[in-house]
Amino acid sequence: MKESTKQLFIYAAIGIIAAGITAYFLYQNRMEFWKVQACSTLRVALAKELHQRSGTEVYFSRNGNISLPTDSSDLKKEPIKVWLKSEFGERDFFIPYEKHIHNIESSSDIQGMHSYLLHIQPLVADSLNRIWENLLTEMEFPGKTIVHISVADWWEHETYTYSDDSLYVAKSDSLISYYLGTRCEVGVTGYLYYPWWMVFTIKDKVLLCILVICCFLLFFIQEYIARVYRRFFVKKIPVIIEKEVPVFVAEKSQAHICQLEKDLHFDADSRKLYWVNTNRFVKLTSLQAKLLQGFLEAENYRLTINDIMKLLWADGSGTSERVHTTIKRLRDCLSEISDWRIVNENLGYQLKSPHSIEEIK
Structure with missing residues (x-):
């Protein structure tokens, strides 16, 4: 292979590597932005979904013990103890600390109201996912969203439902989980699915191609500069031409x-x-x-x-x-x-x- 061809391949490799590194960091930055936006919009979608039940009248009185976290339990991340009484009897529930801090409401009264409302009108994964997806679509999110809902009964047996396109769950990243109810018995987990090529805009792709092309051009610029340098700055030595043995x-x-x-x-x-x-x-x-x-x-x-x-x-x-x-x-x-x-x-x-x-x- 000629020396100039080898150099051209080297410059091309440098351009491709530089474009790859730039694309990687651009991808990470974009996805970090979308994850933050998706977390906030999922909470807004939950609030909108619950607002649809605002016409339901709820009469209840609270008569039980709820051990709210103290500074020490918060530091140790201990489970939260909740004593409840219902038609099924009385019992203590221990709510994991992680679920407690991700409950969308901190007020125990509103948590109890959510437990009642979602018991008579359970969340529908497809409906919640449509609201969430519409919010992200307004922000020009290029991927798909999936919602997973889990519901634990009085005996803590869980049932699960997924929104449409749940086949993407295996390929997607679990984003965040929010919980509702006094026992945090309703869990909503959001997933994002985003093929890497959809994250980049047309402008991004053009700029990455320009980066590779510029590295190609560096080879020809170097050749041109070398010729100009030799022409104007390298001193020529006169040569005597003869027809004898070239020595x-x-x-x-x-x-x-x-x-x-x-x-x-x-x-x-x-x-x-x-x-x-x-x-x-x-x-x-x-x-x-x-x-x-x-x-x-x-x-x-x-x-x-x-x-x-x-x-x-x-x-x-x-x-x-x-x-x-x-x-x-x-x-x-x-x-x-x-x-x-x-x-x-x-x-x-x-x-x-x-x-x-x-x-x-």
Whole structure:
């Protein structure tokens, strides 16, 4: 894979990761907002549902013991003891502290009235859910709501009902539970179901796509800045062109550079085939570099199989299979960065290009 292509993939990966992290935190923020709104609107929906029973006349007198929480019991979160008498007899009830603090009414008189009203006119899950859903729809909530109602009788046996679309309950998050009645015998639990793709608005999705695209553009901006920098700020060294063996001496070590095309160079010392003023290059192995140099120095850029064996394996260990393997690997490297080709000829190979070769000293 070319170096520039690798860099492009890296920038794309950075953009996707950045968009994913942004989407995650945006999702968490949105859902935290909707959970707060859903909790408050569920309580409002309960109040509206109870208000529909406001025409019912209730006459009752309270004659029993209710142990309200003290500071110590509140600190320890102890159960609340309630003594009640009804047509079924007398008994003590112990209400869990968590249920007591989530009763929608703190007044024991109103709690008793709720017990009576909901006994003669029980809550209907579908009706309550419609009120709750309408309140959230006005706030443009994108998901669904589900209501679960549990009712405990005098002997504390519970019955359950769900609103429509209860199949979503397995996928949804339990939001909050509210309780009604003196014994907190009626429990209402709200659920929210919101597929993640529904939480994001069209504007959110467009902005996330722009974030990914911007990371793509960073790659091209970097390339442009690099070219401008090399053009105006990198000092050019004059080069003498000759038709002799492409060798020049620099800092006591012999360098060997061939110009294959206008900007395509081959550095035999570093074994690099590269385009000038860009980051595109291919690193050759020592055998591949020696073979390419042999082609460039040969007449008509042609070498026989025996020539290649002598060039690469002077100890006589070369075989036609090893020659074929080395040729194939050099072909792959050339095709990665240029249009140069190595073609088969009678008992040999020839290096060919659509352009002429200029050698640099």
